[in-house]
Amino acid sequence: MNKNFISLAVISTLLASASAAIAAPDWSKVPKKDILLFHPGVTPIEWATKKAEHSGSTAIKKGETCAGCHDEKGKLSLDFKRLAGKELEPKGAPKTLSFPVGVQAAYDATSLYLRLTFKSPDGGADPADKENEVKANVMFANDKVPQGDLVGCWATCHQDARTMPGADDKKLKYVKDGAYDLMQWKSAKGAKAADGTVTDKRAMDGGKADARAEGSKSGDTYTVTFTRKLAGGVAMGEGKAIPFGIAIHADHATGRFHHVSFGYKLGIGSEGDVKAIRF
Numbered sequence: 001m002n003k004n005f006i007s008l009a010v011i012s013t014l015l016a017s018a019s020a021a022i023a024a025p026d027w028s029k030v031p032k033k034d035i036l037l038f039h040p041g042v043t044p045i046e047w048a049t050k051k052a053e054h055s056g057s058t059a060i061k062k063g064e065t066c067a068g069c070h071d072e073k074g075k076l077s078l079d080f081k082r083l084a085g086k087e088l089e090p091k092g093a094p095k096t097l098s099f100p101v102g103v104q105a106a107y108d109a110t111s112l113y114l115r116l117t118f119k120s121p122d123g124g125a126d127p128a129d130k131e132n133e134v135k136a137n138v139m140f141a142n143d144k145v146p147q148g149d150l151v152g153c154w155a156t157c158h159q160d161a162r163t164m165p166g167a168d169d170k171k172l173k174y175v176k177d178g179a180y181d182l183m184q185w186k187s188a189k190g191a192k193a194a195d196g197t198v199t200d201k202r203a204m205d206g207g208k209a210d211a212r213a214e215g216s217k218s219g220d221t222y223t224v225t226f227t228r229k230l231a232g233g234v235a236m237g238e239g240k241a242i243p244f245g246i247a248i249h250a251d252h253a254t255g256r257f258h259h260v261s262f263g264y265k266l267g268i269g270s271e272g273d274v275k276a277i278r279f
């Protein structure tokens with residue numbers, strides 16, 4: 001093998017890995033929407049839909065969204081004292097109960113690109129994940145999820161799932177009907193992004209949308225970029241609005257000790273709380 005041939009081989013390998021990386025849009029041209037995440041305490045779907053626990057349950061039945069009551073023009077209308085108190089948080093709440101995540105979205109003929117920018121707060125209540133300081137998660141509901149367009153990720157959040165008080169440590173999150181796509185980025189060096197699903201159980205791989213993720217930290221700000229195919233898994237086409245939710249495990253948190261968003265809609269070239277623009 002002569003020298004030129006070797007360097008050509010090296011260059012083509014480099015090119016191949018560069019094209020495997022996320023072909024991101026020019027993010028400076030993509031509008032950013034701030035979505036507030038919050039510590040939800042122990043408020044699974046059973047709690048949220050039970051009249052004796054939550055007066056919002058009646059309106060959910062009539063088609064009101066969680067965000068419709070609790071997100072007032074970008075400010076959360078929630079009783080944070082209650083969310084950090086013993087009634088809804090028996091184990092202890094993180095110091096920071098709420099923080100914003102900048103959300104940007106774009107798409108081309110085949111793929112969706114979703115970028116999250118956030119400062120991940122310290123002072124977690126349950127730093128059980130020794131490997132990852134931060135995990136960023138996005139879920140999309142398909143149209144078979146009961147009230148999937150109203151309740152965000154809550155349809156997967158059950159009182160008998162692991163890390164809930166008294167629950168089986170092996171019981172993963174699940175949904176009674178329909179399915180979610182789940183993508184996850186982990187901050188540990190060399191960690192693989194998850195391309196997963198939530199059906200009758202959660203699976204961190206086997207997703208059909210070829211989800212990938214890249215992330216970095218600059219100063220105290222994390223930037224995580226996800227990409228996935230529009231087709232495959234929860235089908236996303238131009239003109240559709242897809243229900244989604246965001247969760248971030250800050251400060252080595254696991255399981256339910258994440259900060260979560262209510263459910264929002266991602267408009268693929270259509271109306272939505274976050275509008276993905278074509279590039």
Ligand code: HEC
Nearest residue numbers: 043048053054055056059060064065066069078079082151
């Ligand atoms: C009709 C408006 C309405 C809707 C829709 C609604 N809620 Fe509520 N929610 C309330 C009110 C009012 C309270 C205050 C306590 C109460 O009255 O039960 C509350 C309380 C809460 C709390 C406890 C913190 C607090 O402020 O007391 C959480 C968490 C919560 N809701 C989550 C949800 C989720 C998740 C959904 C959707 C699955 C949802 N809510 C839908 C009105 C609503």
